[in-house]
Amino acid sequence: MALIVQKYGGTSVGTVERIQEVAKQLVAHQKQGHDLVVVVSAMSGETNRLVGLANEINDHPRGRELDVLLSTGEQVTIALLSLALEQLGVHATSYTGSQVRILTDNTHNKARIMEIDDAKIHADLAKGKIVVVAGFQGCDDNGNITTLGRGGSDTTAVALAAALKAKECQIYTDVDGVYTTDPRVVPEARRLDQITFEEMLEMASLGAKILQIRSVEFASKYNVPLRVLSSFTEGGGTLITAEESKMEQALISGIAFNRDEAKLTILGVPDHPGIASQILGPVAAENIEVDMIIQNTGHDSTTDFTFTVHRNDYTNALNVLQKTATELGAREVTGDDKIAKISLVGVGMRSHAGIASTMFETLAQESINISMISTSEIKISVVIDEKYLELGVRSLHKAFELDQLDPK
């Protein structure tokens, strides 16, 4: 008899029929002997409908009242799911974030969870009830409704699992787990049974958008085993846990990639201390996020400086950089918005040399030119011409035998 927190996203509860399906599934899980706490999102489309109304009525809807509005989305779902469970003869009780009490700070629209009161939930579970909690929301210590921002329901689920000391936090979504890479690019991609928090963070931030980064960080911090699985098909999904030394780690867990980037280079900048912030300061001032940054030693006491941004910010960043170049007396500014990034991720990398050279060799064999390289403890990223993205990912997936159950 284990306590499990399950989270169902907007698509999983998008229609009355889908909610009824989730209810049936919950009853089956309860019959297996589990104590269940269920976190749900707003029905898909509902949040957009509410935001649409807000935009019609206010030029910049935000703050306290936007949270009052948006939080109704999940409140509708918890009530409907509880009514669906009652229809199946199962006792259920729903709670809004305020009712639980999920205490947050008072940063409306992107609040952070401070504390969760577990008393009511434990009392309901002891009575054999299924507890249904509204994701994405809480309240500050004055009772004002707050919301957690994008992907907030995942965070609610993980935080609840931590507070309730649940055995597992299961995130039901429209994919059946985390794959070695995107199966649309590599048909041989394999679902991973298990992966570490660190690897998942690198995979998620690199574009494998299954879980919100914040919820993975939260799970890692409180060591909550997290499982990603499909609400539409059967299967054990992928379990995300802390690294276990007893496990024989594969060198590489997966390959992430991203084609939404663009790179900019400023050439022949006078090389003196503080030059990096002089270049990136004006970019940050325009609210443009920078991803990779590389500085090469140049000649004649100048330096070349390259960074990548989201492709949507490319034109804007280029204008900013050209201005900076004039001010600093740089030689030239170049840019390329037809690039892609490929990253190998794996905790096994730590204890094994030679990953990087195998990667570079594999790409060279396919005549793919690498224009930027960046490494971290469990990740190697390269920037290449966008048109070689699929070829690169496929050859790396093969080279590292990721389609094998026991890869290199």
Place this chain on the structure above:
Amino acid sequence: MALIVQKYGGTSVGTVERIQEVAKQLVAHQKQGHDLVVVVSAMSGETNRLVGLANEINDHPRGRELDVLLSTGEQVTIALLSLALEQLGVHATSYTGSQVRILTDNTHNKARIMEIDDAKIHADLAKGKIVVVAGFQGCDDNGNITTLGRGGSDTTAVALAAALKAKECQIYTDVDGVYTTDPRVVPEARRLDQITFEEMLEMASLGAKILQIRSVEFASKYNVPLRVLSSFTEGGGTLITAEESKMEQALISGIAFNRDEAKLTILGVPDHPGIASQILGPVAAENIEVDMIIQNTGHDSTTDFTFTVHRNDYTNALNVLQKTATELGAREVTGDDKIAKISLVGVGMRSHAGIASTMFETLAQESINISMISTSEIKISVVIDEKYLELGVRSLHKAFELDQLDPK
């Protein structure tokens, strides 16, 4: 500088444009120097939409979870109205029933208000804010969301006005006040500037459906001046207050009528104690509400017994009565579902004789036959053939000079 509670119903906040209109109106009222607390209903259609979802998912949606669902309707409106006020540069704060805290008993779906915490509202008003409160909802002392049932938003407004000791509770609706009778029947019908709670109760329960009876009772109990006025047109509306002795009362304030009734008669019933409950008991057991009841002395120690029911219950009531008649050995059962009821209402009636005889005489002059009569302290009701309804109402309106500013 007076504190005023205003309530806007579903039609008044039915679209984004209507909410913007209400916001403009509130700003104008605030500029006149008023402290404003605004109670709003769900946007028209929203409650039906939510009930529809609940019905799709559960055969008999009710109880706690239905309240969690329905209460989102008003929560959306308070947020949108507050955002609309912010757009106009006015500070506003919204509160759900739970947030205010409007404490109710735990009778879900038709809870009764027990107590209102006025601290937050007074604090906001002191800061110059407009306070926007969700109608129709509260919470029990365990923090469960409750709803007040039909017309609950009116009750919320009156209860808030009582708790806050407001100068007036203004109910904005789609009519511009209470009329001497329905203007669709009598074009000369006149809007009443003032009327007493008792008269309004008799008018409302007799079919002039402007305010929920419960909210008028509440206002009467706590002596909250209540004003009905239109959210679509200008005008002072109708003020509903306790009876003031200094006021010169008109004999009759208005004429209510109802064509949704049917009458049933059981003839030649053995006249012995308890016969009334033997006849009406089986009717009540079928959940049929009985309105007027008249028992005439018969002959040969039998009696004739007549009562009226809602026209929708006519067939059902007739079947019940025929069964009862057989059991009691009554002579005959007759019925008529083509009747109408006309009622004169007015506190002036108390101190003036002759109202009844003027009423009967007026109807006789038009050759309208009266089949039932029932009286209370401030009301006389007669049942007539449905086809004479309009004629009867018009001639009575004229006879009592209700179109005059200073009627008889």
